[in-house]
Amino acid sequence: MHYNSFEIEKKWQHYWQEHAINEPSDDKSKAKKYILSMFPYPSGRIHMGHVRNYSIGDAIARHARTQGFNVLHPIGWDSFGMPAENAAIKHHLHPKKWTYENIDYMRGELESLGLSFSKKREFATSDPLYSKFEQAFIIKMYEKGLLYEKSQTVNWCESCHTVLANEQVIEGCCWRCDNAVALKEMPGYYIKITAYAQELLDDLKTLEKGWPKQVLTMQENWIGRSEGLEFSLALSPDSVEKLGENFDAFTVFTTRADTIYGVTYAALAPEHAIVKYLIEHKLLDEAKISALTAMQNMSERDRGTAQKEGVDLGISVIHPLTGEAIAVWSANFVLAGYGGGAVMSVPAHDERDYEFARKYNLPLKEVIYHDSSDLETSAYTAKGILTNSATFDGMDNEAAKAAVISHFESEGLGKRVVNYKLRDWGISRQRYWGAPIPFVHCSSCGIVPEREENLPITLPDDVEITGEGNPLDSHPAWKQCSCPVCGRDAERETDTMDTFVQSSWYFLRYCSENDPTEAFKKEDVDYWMNVDQYVGGIEHAILHLLYARFFTKALRDLGYISSDEPFANLLTQGMVLKDGAKMSKSKGNTVDPDAIIKEYGADTARLFILFAAPPQKELEWNDSAVEGAFKFIKRFAERAENAQTMQQLPDIDHQALDKNEQLARKKVYEALKKSNEVYAGNFAFNTLVAACMEALNALGSQKNTAVWSEGYFILANVLEPIIPHICWELSERLFNLQNLKAIAIKEEVFIENSLTLAVSINGKRRDEIEVSKDADKETILSLAKEQCAKWLEDKEIIKEIYVPDKLINIVVK
RNA sequence: GCGGAUGUGGUGAAAUUGGUAUACACGCCAGACUUAGGAUCUGGUGCCUCACGGCGUGAAGGUUCAAGUCCUUUCAUCCGCACCA
Structure with a gap:
């Protein structure tokens, strides 16, 4: 058979669509598989990373289908976001037009890859209907206290003109544009993800079998649980007086309660309320005030690399156990957002405190003794025996931690607490192309949610995108509304939601077929969830995967769904490289998927991508290996002439065959066996393809027609998830498509x-x-x-x- | 600094419980066919050596009849977090 990829692929893509083979059945008594590749942002054209992502997911979905599962394998578009506005500024196109045109183009590109998506469930997150349900969720969260508004110091990206969540700041830079992030005090809406910190941490254990260890570790570190002692440091009477009796104490947190007797000073974050008070009331000299304001204005990134610096605030606190007066400083390395923004300092046993104390000649007090300790050169932070610690002397320091905390608790001085690094998720973005936050500012009622029957709050089309300011804010009429509570004139919130809100629940929306009345039906979600296999890039290890996990738990507690975790199994694919570097337009090392499909066909692109490396690893693009993939398919198609037409596997007397014939059968069944192993979990498609190549090579060294026919019956089945077009073509010609279902292994060939x-x-x-x-x-x-x-x-x-x-x-x- | 991962031919990579290292492919070499083509087919291809043979999975030790695989130490590369008290 002459191999014409173009004709074959067109024919079968049409056939699959016509026969709706990709649509799942409504019969919920069937065993299901929910296979999901992360949905794309419609940037304009697909790139090789997409081809890899969707080829992997499609292979898994197709395999599950041939095994008789009811398979949900949907696609949609993560279509709100900045690039649409950037395009609007650059090319004077409306973000909506740009976005939906891109979607239409990219949908065609994905179709040309022969991906077996369910069409009926497709949507874009910028569809008003999607916003409607999302806004309703947000209001529900607000009513349950899971969402609140506050003003605080936030990460501000000057180039995107918007606020960023902590997760979206990568090494002090914006995750999207890589610009340095500045700090800015602003009002915004926050989702209380911290209320789920412990559950998000605990449930990582349930994912150990299905998720890469690396991702679990990254999430664990991000949540950053630590246990310790929280207690109050009372200000001395003269300090209280100095502060105009506005403060009498501040709270500190320590994981080293065992070093409590080693405290020689305390330090406050430059943003601490006491520091602000001292500056405002000019209770410090000018040099100190300017030093403090300089510290406040420094970005988080610069603070990370800056030298330790501090200012003596001229006030003191009382040590809760010794009654001694302790100086209070403000230091640039004390974080405002963690543990109350204040620390007790133990320079003898903490590296940071040590460095700081050395710089400013503050006293050291040794309270943990060990032979290897040398306080002349460095802080001693390891294990030891307590000394200079009153009744705790002689205790092992680990035991002392608990003993000191118990002492504080019984004396009513402090308590054991758990702290997390995780912060609440700020979702306000000062941008146009996003889902409006459904709240209204009323001068008499304050901030109130919009009524559900008024949802969705949609974006106005008549805006000019200039990149300066938020068009919703400057729009003449859009924000004017009436208060949902009292009916008086009020103003809409003009911030829009972080696009990660949309991607936090899209996998739930797929469970029901684009229902206009509900986000999803509970019975559909109960049937389809959890996602059996999720496929996507490692770059979402924290961002999207943490938010989606949170959303699942929150929606569960709001009564919408029953899942605890959205994604049972996660495969993180490696990047596609060329010349050792990530493909990117700026480096000029991209390979256009459309061009490859045009020259060789979708099957070749898919085969190369799945064969060249295991999916979790980086994939180095190699033009001649692509050519090699094409030649294999061509050979596979041409040698089909050796097989005969049949509707089922032939009966073959294995013992009557010669050695080469027996070997060929064995290789064929080994490939089938390999296929079962690969889809059971490690997804080493590269080894599966190799097994098929071996089988085809072995078939070529014998001439038995029955063995050839059996070989093609099985190989066209095994390769169908990887190179579906040619396999359907061969299956139709030879086997009337009867081979595309589960095939039993004949053990006799291995004897x-x-x-x-x-x-x-x-x-x-x-x-x-x-x-x-x-x-x-x-x-x-x-x-x-x-x-x-x-x-x-x-x-x-x-x-x-x-x-x-x-x-x-x-x-x- | 902390955490995670990875080191195997010229290249991408294989290798059940420890059991024939380098499957499969790319590249390269030779040959066949040939309207001399970047087509197809056949054979070869870890390194050193004319050969006998020796050496080989980042390095060095160890356990074992047997180690890519297990243990110890170490080096390199990549990724993530980064003053979280």
């Missing part, structure tokens, strides 16, 4: 009459012998010795080892 055993002398392989299947150990060993006589001359045999079916090892001296 051998004789075996080949390796013979090693002192562990080094020297020769091999062929023995009959039921030869006994003595016979085998004597044959081995006979055949390897030249290695045994003048040697004394010390030991003879026989590993059945594998090898013989003779140890000599």
